[in-house]
Amino acid sequence: MNWTASAIVAGIIASTVTLPAGTALAADPVRVGVISSNTGQFSDLGERVNAGIRLYMKLNGDTVAGRKVELIFRDDTGPFPDVTKRLALELIARDKVDILTGFISTPGALATVPVATEAKKPTLLIQAATSGITERSPYMARLSYTVGGMAAPMGEWAARHGMRRVYTVVADYGPGFDAEAAFSKAFTSNGGTIAGNLRAPLTSYDYAVFLERVKNEKPDAVFAFVPAGRSAIAFMKAFEDLGLARAGIKLITTGDIVAEAGLPAVGDPALGVISTFHYSTVHESAENTAFLKAFRDANGDVDVDFLTVQGYDTMDAIYQVLKKTGGDTNPDKFMAALSGLKLNSPRGPITINAQTRNVDQTIYIRRVEKRNGKLVNVEFDKL
Numbered sequence: 001m002n003w004t005a006s007a008i009v010a011g012i013i014a015s016t017v018t019l020p021a022g023t024a025l026a027a028d029p030v031r032v033g034v035i036s037s038n039t040g041q042f043s044d045l046g047e048r049v050n051a052g053i054r055l056y057m058k059l060n061g062d063t064v065a066g067r068k069v070e071l072i073f074r075d076d077t078g079p080f081p082d083v084t085k086r087l088a089l090e091l092i093a094r095d096k097v098d099i100l101t102g103f104i105s106t107p108g109a110l111a112t113v114p115v116a117t118e119a120k121k122p123t124l125l126i127q128a129a130t131s132g133i134t135e136r137s138p139y140m141a142r143l144s145y146t147v148g149g150m151a152a153p154m155g156e157w158a159a160r161h162g163m164r165r166v167y168t169v170v171a172d173y174g175p176g177f178d179a180e181a182a183f184s185k186a187f188t189s190n191g192g193t194i195a196g197n198l199r200a201p202l203t204s205y206d207y208a209v210f211l212e213r214v215k216n217e218k219p220d221a222v223f224a225f226v227p228a229g230r231s232a233i234a235f236m237k238a239f240e241d242l243g244l245a246r247a248g249i250k251l252i253t254t255g256d257i258v259a260e261a262g263l264p265a266v267g268d269p270a271l272g273v274i275s276t277f278h279y280s281t282v283h284e285s286a287e288n289t290a291f292l293k294a295f296r297d298a299n300g301d302v303d304v305d306f307l308t309v310q311g312y313d314t315m316d317a318i319y320q321v322l323k324k325t326g327g328d329t330n331p332d333k334f335m336a337a338l339s340g341l342k343l344n345s346p347r348g349p350i351t352i353n354a355q356t357r358n359v360d361q362t363i364y365i366r367r368v369e370k371r372n373g374k375l376v377n378v379e380f381d382k383l
Contacts (some may be wrong), residue, residue, distance in 0.1 A: 005378070007099065009336070010064075010289070010339075013132075018080040028067070029068040029069065029070040030067050030068070030069050030070065030099070030318075030322065030327070030329055031070050031072060031095060031096060031097040031098050031099060032070065032071050032072065032097060032098070032099045032100075032101060032192070032318065033072050033073065033074065033087075033088070033091035033092075033097035033099070033100045033101070033102075033381040034050070034053065034067060034071055034072065034073045034101055034102045035074050035076050035084055035087050035088060035091070035100065035101075035102040035103060035108065035112075036049050036050055036073065036074075036075065036076070036102040036103075036104060036126075037075065037076055037077065037078055037104045037105070038050070038073070038075040038077075039075055039077050039078075039166060040076075040077040040078035041078040041079065041203065041230065041231075042078055042079065042104045042105065042227070042229060043232060044229045044230065044261070045104050045127070045227070045228060045307055046075075046104055046206065048261060048304075048305060048307040048308045048311070049099075049102065049104065049126050049127065049307050049308070049310065049311040050073070050311065051185075051295075051299065051302070051308050051311065052307065052308040052309060052310065052311025052312035052313075052314075052315075053071065053166060053311040053312070053314070053315050053345055053359075054290050054355055055151060055294060055295055055298055055299075055308070055311075055312055056311075056312045056315035056316060056319075057069070057071070057315065058298055059062075059294055059357070060316075060319060061313075062303070063255025064319045064322045064323060064327070064366065065320070065323050065325070065327030066326075066327050069208050069318075069319075069360050071096055072091060072095050072097060074087040074090075074091065074102075074106075076102075076104075076108055079104075079105035079106075079107050079108065079173070079203075080107070080168045081107040081108050081109070081110065081111035082111065083108075083214070084103070084105075084108030084109075084111050084112060084118065085108075085112055085115060087184050088100060088111075088112045088116070088292070088349055089114045089115055091149070092119050092121060095246065096176045097121070098121070098122075098329040099121065099122045099124065099318060099329070099334070100112070100116060100122070100123040100124070100125075100204060101123070101124040101125075101126055101318075102126055103123075103126060103127060103128040104126075104127045104128065105128060106129065106130040106133070106173060106174040106175055107129050107173070107174070109125055109128035109130075109133050109140075110130075110133060110136075110174075113133070113136045113137050113140065114137075114173075116137050116139045116140055117136075117137040117138070117139060120139055120332075121139060121331060122139050122141070122329075122330040122331055122334045122335055122338070123139055123140045123141070124142070124143055124314050124317065124318070125140065125141070125142040125143065126143055126144060126307075126310050126311055126314050127143070127144050127307065127310060128144070129144055129145055129146055129147045129171060129175050130146070130147065130174035130175050130177075130178055131146040131147070131148045131175070131178050132173075134171045134356060134357040134358055135356060135357075136311075138335060139331060139335060139351055140276075140357065141317075141335070141338055141357035142357065142358045143310055143313050143314040143317055143352075143359060144306075144310045144359065145277075145278050145359060145361070146178065146179045146184035147175040147176075147179045147182070147254060147256075148178035148181065148226060149182070149358075149363070150179075150180040150254040150255065150276045150277060150278070150363060151178070151179040151180075151182040151183040151225065151254055151274045151276070151383050152183065152186040153184055153186070153363050153365070154181040154186075154252055154253070154254065154275070154276045155182065155184065155185065155187035155188075155189075155190070155223075156186045156187075156190055157191070157252075157274075157276070157365060157381075158187055158192065158221060158223070158252055159186075159187050159189075159190030159191050159192040160190060161200070162220075163187075163192060163220040163221045163250070164191075164192060164193060164220055165192070165193050165194075165195045165219045165220050165221075165222075165251075166187060166192060166193075166194060166195060166219055166220060166221045166222070166223050167185075167194070167195045167196045167197075167198070167214045167217055167219040167221075167222050167223070167253075168183060168184060168194060168196070168197045168198070168222075168223045169197075169198045169199075169200065169201055169207070169210055169211070169214060169222055169223070169224045169225075169226075169235075170197075170198075170200070170224065170225045170226070171199070171200055171201075171202050171226045171227060171231065172199035172200060172201055172202055173202045175225065175227075176199060176202075176225055176226070179223075179225035179254060180197060180199075180225070183223050184197075187223075195217050196208045196213075196214070196217055196219075198213065198214070199297070200226065202227075202231075204240075205230060205231060205234040205238055206234070207234060207235045207238040207239075207244060208227075208238045208241070210243060211238050211239060211242050212242060213337065214249070214303070215242055215244050215246065215247060216244070216248065216254075217248060218247070218249070220249070220250065221249060221250035221251065221252050222239070222244065222249060222250070222251050222252070222262060223252050223253065223254065224251065224252075224253045224257055225256060225257070226252050226256065226257060226327050227256060228256040228257070228259040228261075228262060228305070228307070229259070229261075229262060232256055232257040232259065232262050233265045233266055233349045235257060236257065236258075236262075236266040236269060236270060237266065237269075239251060239269070240266075241268035245269065245272075250272075250274070251273050252273070252274045252275070253273065253274075254275060254276055254277060255275045255277025255278070255279070255280075255306065255366065255377065256277075257273070257275070257307060258270055258273050258275050258366075258368055258377060259305040259307075260280070260281045260304065260305040260375075260376065260377065261303040261304070261305040261307075262305075263368070263375040263376075264375070266375075268370075268375075268376075270368045270375055271368050271369065271370065271375070272366065272367060272368060273367070273368045274367055275365075275368075275377065276363055276364070276365055276366070277306065277363070277364060277366060277368050278306065278347050278348075278349035278361050278362065278363055278364065279305075279306040279309050279346070279367055280364060280376065280377040280378070281304055281305070281376060281377070282376045282377070282378060282379070283346070283347060283348065283364075285346070285348060286346065287336045287344050287346050288346040290346075291309070291346035292346075293305060306347075307333075309345065309346050309347055309359040312345075312346070313343060313345050313346075313347075313350070316345075317338065317341060317352070319344060320341060320343065321334055321337045321338050321341065324337040325337050335357075338352055338357070339352060339354040339357070340352060340353075345361075347361065347362075348361060348362045349361075349362075362382050362383065363382065363383045364379040364381070364382045364383075365379070365380055365381035365382065365383075366378060366379050366380065367380060
């Protein structure tokens with residue numbers, strides 16, 4: 001179907017002419033459209049997001065504030081903005097969703113901005129980590145992080161811990177640009193020098209040609225950002241195969257590259273990698289202990305990582321907002337209730353910033369270590 005945002009808005013107005021916006025019969029479900037990647041390049045990431053969503057529903061039931069919550073999953077097949085936009089339009093026009101969520105990739109989230117704005121649909125980003133997305137629409141909020149917000153602290157940390165020359169290697173799309181810019185600014189502001197910059201195609205798993213160039217430059221370290229999952233595993237394997245660590249070149253990164261779900265595939269070459277991130281499976285808190293137990297009880301010995309937590313937290317945000325509104329899904333009431341919302345997440349306390357609608361949260365400095373025979377990110381400092 002060739003939907004347009006304007007046609008959807010017109011249809012919504014026509015179909016609700018006798019009711020105030022957001023009003024629903026008590027028996028009507030709250031419909032949540034989840035656009036995730038169930039196949040394609042990011043399918044492993046989508047699986048972990050969906051696992052977090054389903055765990056929350058399993059633990060908290062499918063009813064909140066007197067209304068049943070109905071999930072409608074759609075597969076965007078990867079970082080294809082036209083596909084994501086079409087799915088968002090169909091969810092609004094055909095499936096009559098009240099809330100949109102999901103969005104693994106930045107291109108898909110950006111393509112949805114005009115749709116969410118015109119249709120006035122609260123849209124919660126579970127991943128999509130480029131800065132500035134939420135500021136483009138009053139109906140968008142983020143339950144993940146921004147890559148730039150993780151990269152800048154790493155730039156400061158690296159400069160203060162003896163690294164003088166660093167080469168940056170990032171994926172060639174929005175989050176990669178954010179990572180490169182934020183790290184470089186923080187690193188050079190604290191006395192460091194950028195030895196060079198490389199951008200690798202988002203759809204490529206071959207990083208050898210890029211890392212060979214880095215090795216020849218002999219920097220103190222490589223700062224890297226590529227998406228978690230298959231790309232991160234491929235990057236780590238290339239780093240090991242080319243012998244950069246053996247040549248004395250350190251690897252520093254945001255947590256995407258050393259996400260826990262990918263560490264078993266990388267193995268011991270990941271040991272010692274330093275990262276900045278908002279969650280580790282060995283984070284010490286009662287909330288994380290309970291979350292991990294519940295997940296393993298429900299799923300067995302399946303790896304958990306930050307995406308699982310973000311899916312879980314997004315559903316928690318939806319439930320808490322609906323409790324505050326008494327089940328009312330009026331978009332403006334929903335976004336007002338979301339503003340400043342505080343959650344006790346497995347990652348630590350988080351708040352939806354009232355101005356940016358991003359997450360205010362603790363950023364941890366972590367090192368990959370082995371505990372009880374398993375590779376984990378051990379937090380040793382925080383911001």
